Amino acid sequence: MTEKEQLNILEEWLGLHKGLIFKIVRAYAVAMMDHDDLFQEIIVQVWHSIPAFRQESSVTTWLYRISLNTAIKWTQKERKHSQSETLDNVQHILQENKIPVDERLAWLYQEIYKLDEIDRSVALLLLEGFSYKEMAAILGITESNVGVKINRIKKQLIAKSKNYDYHGI
């Protein structure tokens, strides 16, 4: 596969599935600079993975695998930036979309971020509607283990939502 072909595939995947990468970036990084850093790390890993993609799984599943593995390793690097860092000479890759964001969605991301790295992956896969079987394949653990983790995460999120005060309701 030539570099040009690889780049074309990357652009095609990015055009169709950038949303899933955005979700992972937002769930694993807090500061805007970190969003940028993690996003480019994921894109580079996805680019490297293209020749190994054998179409045994869907592109979405493949992208989740690569992106989640990258995000988990990225959190281990402890290279996160502080919000106060001077970024005058840095050209941002990601710019926040200027649309009103549902306050409850921001809260949900916040709660997902509070989970540990592994549970965060499980929560994302759960909310994205993956089956137990698909999750087990992505995570490399048994379906029963996935089930146990999901039950606990669901209970945890529901319990937290009881204390969430949305517009005082």
Next chain:
Amino acid sequence: MEFDELQQIWDSQNNQPLYVINEKALHNRIQSKMKQGLHITNISELLLIIIHLSAGSFILGVNLFNHRGKISLYVLAAWMFVTALYSLVSRIRRIKGTHRFDRSMHGDLNYALSVATYLVRLSQIMRWNILPVGVLTLLSLWEGGKSFWGAGFILVVFVFGFYVSRWEHNIYKGRKRELEVLQKKLETKG
């Protein structure tokens, strides 16, 4: 809220992307990242091989040109070549082992853990390798009738190297421990 409501909140973002990508900046950043392709493991291995090969060749060359070649220096050169060979064989075995892991999160963590274990072992071996190299160097100085102070200085350098390498070794050990914690979290039920 019930889980269905949480799901609805989550799905609400599907029609409105969270970010806009600056295509030009992304392209530039990817290009520069590609150039930084060499991983720390690769750099460590290549440095070990090059340094030991160069040092071994230099010692052997100097000793051969010297009319009164010293046995300790021949042994030291041979030791350097053996170390370079060991590093090369370890590197080949590591690269061959890359394909043993599946692409799941578990497989990826296992791979990262195997690389971390490899680095811990390599740094440990290289740390203890300072001892025979130090002894052989001191022996060659003694054979050449060098001054006590010169030998003392060399000894201090080797002791310093031995302690600094412990610091490097501990960094690898720390990274390995973090990965083990992650692996445990993934495997633990509940």
